[in-house]
Amino acid sequence: MSLPLVTSLPPGDVRGSFCIEEIPRESALVIFGASGDLTSRKLVPALFSLYGKKRLPQGFFLIGCARSAYREDEFRARLAAALRPQDPPAEELAGFLRCCFYLGGDYQDSGL
Numbered sequence: 721m722s723l724p725l726v727t728s729l730p731p732g733d734v735r736g737s738f739c740i741e742e743i744p745r746e747s748a749l750v751i752f753g754a755s756g757d758l759t760s761r762k763l764v765p766a767l768f769s770l771y772g773k774k775r776l777p778q779g780f781f782l783i784g785c786a787r788s789a790y791r792e793d794e795f796r797a798r799l800a801a802a803l804r805p806q807d808p809p810a811e812e813l814a815g816f817l818r819c820c821f822y823l824g825g826d827y828q829d830s831g832l
């Protein structure tokens with residue numbers, strides 16, 4: 721027995737046939753382990769790619785968290801280094817880095 725794919729829409733109505741990605745409202749993303757390999761090799765390149773395609777929210781910002789004691793500029797320099805293989809346009813890279821912040825501390829520390 722074959723079932724119709726769409727039962728509730730009139731003929732010709734294509735809603736439901738496509739996956740429509742919605743850009744979320746202003747949001748912050750916290751990355752725990754921001755000084756680590758996963759962040760550098762996977763997460764930040766993926767986020768930068770979304771940024772370049774304008775698929776991140778207008779008010780997006782990223783907070784990296786780990787034990788290493790980075791100043792904000794050091795953390796941003798690490799992110800820039802991680803993105804070097806993508807050969808990012810300077811202005812786009814600068815815009816992305818302005819959305820990135822760092823909070824150092826140990827997860828065991830309740831004051832973090």
Ligand SMILES: NC(=O)c1ccc[n+]([C@@H]2O[C@H](COP(=O)([O-])OP(=O)(O)OC[C@H]3O[C@@H](n4cnc5c(N)ncnc54)[C@H](OP(=O)(O)O)[C@@H]3O)[C@@H](O)[C@H]2O)c1
Pocket residue numbers: 752753754755756757758759761762785786787788789825826827828
């Ligand atoms: N790397 C990959 O491609 C990959 C792929 C899939 C899954 N994973 C998983 O993702 C996780 C992270 O992997 P990774 O390769 O990024 O590891 P990693 O390079 O060893 O990085 C670990 C990160 O966690 C931080 N960290 C560890 N203990 C902490 C604590 N007590 N308080 C605050 N920060 C702490 C480290 O900070 P400091 O060094 O600054 O102390 C560092 O930023 C692991 O569970 C791994 O199995 C990784």
